[in-house]
Amino acid sequence: MKQSFLIILASCLWSLFGYAQAPTITNSALPSVGDAFANVKDTSFTITMTPPSMSPQTWNYMPDNNRTKTNTFVSPTGLPGSTNFPSATMAQHNTQDSQVVYFLKNSSGLYADGLYVYKTGQPLTNVPIDYAPKNQLIIPTPITLGYMGSDTSKAVAMFSYLGNDFKVVTNVYKTQYADAYGTLTIPSGTYSNTLRVKETSVNRDTVYLKVGMVYMYFSSQADTAQTYSWLQNASPVILLSMDMKKPFTLNESKTAEYNTIVTAQNDPIVVEDKVKAYPNPVQNVLYFNLREMKNIQTIRITDITGKVLMSENIAGYDVASISMAHYPAGVYIYQLYDNNGGLKQASKFIKQ
Numbered sequence: 001m002k003q004s005f006l007i008i009l010a011s012c013l014w015s016l017f018g019y020a021q022a023p024t025i026t027n028s029a030l031p032s033v034g035d036a037f038a039n040v041k042d043t044s045f046t047i048t049m050t051p052p053s054m055s056p057q058t059w060n061y062m063p064d065n066n067r068t069k070t071n072t073f074v075s076p077t078g079l080p081g082s083t084n085f086p087s088a089t090m091a092q093h094n095t096q097d098s099q100v101v102y103f104l105k106n107s108s109g110l111y112a113d114g115l116y117v118y119k120t121g122q123p124l125t126n127v128p129i130d131y132a133p134k135n136q137l138i139i140p141t142p143i144t145l146g147y148m149g150s151d152t153s154k155a156v157a158m159f160s161y162l163g164n165d166f167k168v169v170t171n172v173y174k175t176q177y178a179d180a181y182g183t184l185t186i187p188s189g190t191y192s193n194t195l196r197v198k199e200t201s202v203n204r205d206t207v208y209l210k211v212g213m214v215y216m217y218f219s220s221q222a223d224t225a226q227t228y229s230w231l232q233n234a235s236p237v238i239l240l241s242m243d244m245k246k247p248f249t250l251n252e253s254k255t256a257e258y259n260t261i262v263t264a265q266n267d268p269i270v271v272e273d274k275v276k277a278y279p280n281p282v283q284n285v286l287y288f289n290l291r292e293m294k295n296i297q298t299i300r301i302t303d304i305t306g307k308v309l310m311s312e313n314i315a316g317y318d319v320a321s322i323s324m325a326h327y328p329a330g331v332y333i334y335q336l337y338d339n340n341g342g343l344k345q346a347s348k349f350i351k352q
Helices: 002-021
Strands: 036-042 057-060 066-072 090-094 099-106 109-117 127-131 136-140 148-161 164-186 189-211 214-231 238-244 253-262 269-271 275-278 285-289 296-303 308-313 319-323 330-338 343-351
Touching: 066 090, 109 148, 136 148, 136 164, 164 214, 164 238, 275 343, 285 330, 296 319, 308 319
Parallel strands: 057 164
Antiparallel strands: 036 066, 036 253, 090 099, 099 109, 109 127, 109 136, 127 148, 148 164, 164 189, 189 214, 214 238, 238 253, 269 275, 275 285, 285 319, 296 308, 296 330, 330 343
């Protein structure tokens, strides 16, 4: 009897120790307007997954095929479709795909408020896809080891196509389980206090066709997805996210995305110790030392909303320069592309 009691006591203490050591992700770690991240998507990768555990784990992410883009959180004011999302506190504006994703951040977490696509020639052109009356939860706060929660949301879009009126209703049911914590190594560095969150979501799209004055059922489809995300209580809060190829299968992967923060530093800007841009802040001319990265073809300057202001061919230069003299003071982003059009480096800088 005494031995059984000691075993139970040891188990309880072990559990409490595990919870005490695990990180807690708080609201302060969530992104804010002005935050920019280099997001890398990988379609083939290697990582050893571990089962749920109360003990600290170690994960090493090995990328293979990468496609990089910069995601910047901006103010929703004045963006295409912003009047449809009055509660949104920030947005991401993808000018290449002509779409804006609207977000809401409050004390309980980060939510998707909706999507607006304004690219011509698409069925959903200038149509708001609104999560209403309840936004879709992305990251709950606070969240720590052992957290288990669920969320339901619904998005509705109404549009006309080939002379017919349609309504698409997307219902999403997701569960989130913070099942492990430990040290994560990704290309941007090693992070010693991360929380792994397993998310399983069921998405059902139902299409209705308007017949007379009534929308009638037309078609529907459903799919189940499973995602593992590693979070830290700092920026960027999502370090790594993996969309698993088959539900409940750990060793068949579809895509992985990892984020590295893009920051404006004091002179100089250093990005992965390869490209240096200086001075920062800049008043007139911004210089780029490209000696350690020979395959850079193009430099692009955007404002904080993602609007392209300048694009220059700098192939063959050891040191390139761009004039910022005629631009107003503020925060800008430079992007360096290789000769295949791939984004290699990106960072914010300040114009005085």
